[in-house]
Amino acid sequence: MGNKTQPASNHKALSQIMHALMEPITCGNPTKSYYLCISFLLSLPINGEEKPTKDEALLQHPCLLLVVLLLGFVIMDPFHMGPLGSHEFRPVKHDIAPYRHVMDDWPRDNRSRLGHGKLEFVDEVFGPESLEFDIFGHGPYTGLADGRIVRWMGDTVGWETFALVTANWSQKLCAKGIDSTTSKQWKVEQRCGHPLGLRFHKETGDLYIVDAYYGLLVVGPEGGLATPLVTHVQGKPILFANDLDIHKNGSIFFTDTSKRNHFFILLEGEATGRLLRYDPPIRTTHLVLYGLAFPIGVQLSGDQSFLLFIETTNYRLVKYRLEGPKTGNVELVANLPGFPDNIRLNERGQFWVAIDCCRTPAQEVLTHNPWLRSVYFKLLLQVADEVEYLAQVDGDEDVHSHLSFQ
Numbered sequence: 001m002g003n004k005t006q007p008a009s010n011h012k013a014l015s016q017i018m019h020a021l022m023e024p025i026t027c028g029n030p031t032k033s034y035y036l037c038i039s040f041l042l043s044l045p046i047n048g049e050e051k052p053t054k055d056e057a058l059l060q061h062p063c064l065l066l067v068v069l070l071l072g073f074v075i076m077d078p079f080h081m082g083p084l085g086s087h088e089f090r091p092v093k094h095d096i097a098p099y100r101h102v103m104d105d106w107p108r109d110n111r112s113r114l115g116h117g118k119l120e121f122v123d124e125v126f127g128p129e130s131l132e133f134d135i136f137g138h139g140p141y142t143g144l145a146d147g148r149i150v151r152w153m154g155d156t157v158g159w160e161t162f163a164l165v166t167a168n169w170s171q172k173l174c175a176k177g178i179d180s181t182t183s184k185q186w187k188v189e190q191r192c193g194h195p196l197g198l199r200f201h202k203e204t205g206d207l208y209i210v211d212a213y214y215g216l217l218v219v220g221p222e223g224g225l226a227t228p229l230v231t232h233v234q235g236k237p238i239l240f241a242n243d244l245d246i247h248k249n250g251s252i253f254f255t256d257t258s259k260r261n262h263f264f265i266l267l268e269g270e271a272t273g274r275l276l277r278y279d280p281p282i283r284t285t286h287l288v289l290y291g292l293a294f295p296i297g298v299q300l301s302g303d304q305s306f307l308l309f310i311e312t313t314n315y316r317l318v319k320y321r322l323e324g325p326k327t328g329n330v331e332l333v334a335n336l337p338g339f340p341d342n343i344r345l346n347e348r349g350q351f352w353v354a355i356d357c358c359r360t361p362a363q364e365v366l367t368h369n370p371w372l373r374s375v376y377f378k379l380l381l382q383v384a385d386e387v388e389y390l391a392q393v394d395g396d397e398d399v400h401s402h403l404s405f406q
Helices: 008-022 034-042 054-059 062-076 099-105 177-181 262-268 361-368 370-376 384-394
Strands: 141-143 148-152 159-164 195-200 207-211 215-219 227-230 241-246 252-256 273-279 284-292 295-300 306-311 316-321 330-335 338-345 350-358 398-404
Touching: 099 330, 099 361, 141 195, 141 207, 148 195, 159 207, 207 241, 207 252, 215 241, 227 273, 252 295, 273 295, 295 338, 295 350, 306 338, 316 338, 361 370
Parallel strands: 195 241, 241 295
Antiparallel strands: 141 148, 148 159, 195 207, 207 215, 215 227, 241 252, 252 273, 273 284, 295 306, 306 316, 316 330, 338 350, 350 398
C-alpha cells in the first residue's frame, strides 16, 4: 500500500514555473509578463503527460494565483496603504438581534416625513450635537465640532460663543467653519475639544458639559471657560465622554464610549464603554456599568427610577434601574432599526431616540464575520463614503423614531 507520492514530473513542472518567475526571459519574449509565462508553462504537457482536465486547469489558472496573492497582500497590508493605515485593527463578533426580526417590528416611514421638515441654520453651525435650553427658556445652546458651545440670541444677533472647554482654543487654530466637520478639524480636535453632551442644572443654572477629550466639566450661567470636574476614573483617563443627565439628588450620570479611538471601535465592534456617576458633594466618580458597546446617549426617566442609555454598535436601547426591588438590573428595551445616538425625554414622558442611519443585511454579515470585516476595511480601494458615514455616527443625526413609556 504505502503513501502515494507526487510524480517526479510534477516537481519538474513546478521547477519550470519557478524558473519562469525568476528568469522570465527564458519564456521566449522578454516583454511578456510573469503570469503569461506561467500560463504558457501550465499549458504544456510534461514528460509525455496529457494536459490537465478542465477542473485542474481552472485551479492552475494564473488569474487564480494572482487573486490569491493579491488577497494575501491586502490582508497583510505591509506598506499600510489601506484606509486603516498603520492602526491596529481587531474586529470582534458582537451580539445583535437578527436583521429580519428587527426590521419586521418597525414600520417604514413611506411618507418620508422627516424629509419634509425645515432645515434650520444652514451654514451657520457645523457639527451640532446636544441641544439644550437654559432655565429661563433661552437658547438653544449646542456644542460644535470646532470646540465651542454656542447659543442662539435671536435673528438680530444670531449665534454667539457661550463657553469653551479648554484654554487651548483659538480662532486661528480651531475655527474652521464648514471644514470643522472634515479631516482638517480632526487633526486639531484633541486640542480644541469637541463638546457632545449638555445639561443645565435646573436649580443653579450651571451648564454641565461632557467633552470627547476633556471629560466632564461645568460652567456658570454667564458662560466662559468651563471648569474640569472629571478627567480620570480609577486612575485611567476618560477617552471619549459622550452624553450625560443630572439626577434630582445632584448626581451626574454620563457615558464614556470607549477606552480606545472612537472611530475604530465602530469598525471593530468591541465593547469597552462605561456608564459613570459623578457625585458633586464628595467629588467622586463611580463606575456604574462597564463592557458596553459604544454607549452614547443617556436619559433619566420622568420619575428618575431608571435611566435609558444607547448602545450604538449593538443597535439597541437599554434600561438601568435605579430604584425598587430590581435596582441595578440591566434590561433590553428595544432593538432598533439603525445606529442610535442621542435620546431625550419629552413633556409626556416619551423617549425620543435619534437614529443616524438604517441597518442593512450587509452590515449583519460583517458583524457576524470579523475576518470578513478585517478584509473589507483593509481593501486598497476607495472607501471614503464608508469612512465619512461611520465618522458621522457621532455627528449630526435625524430623529427617526420615538418610544413611549407610561
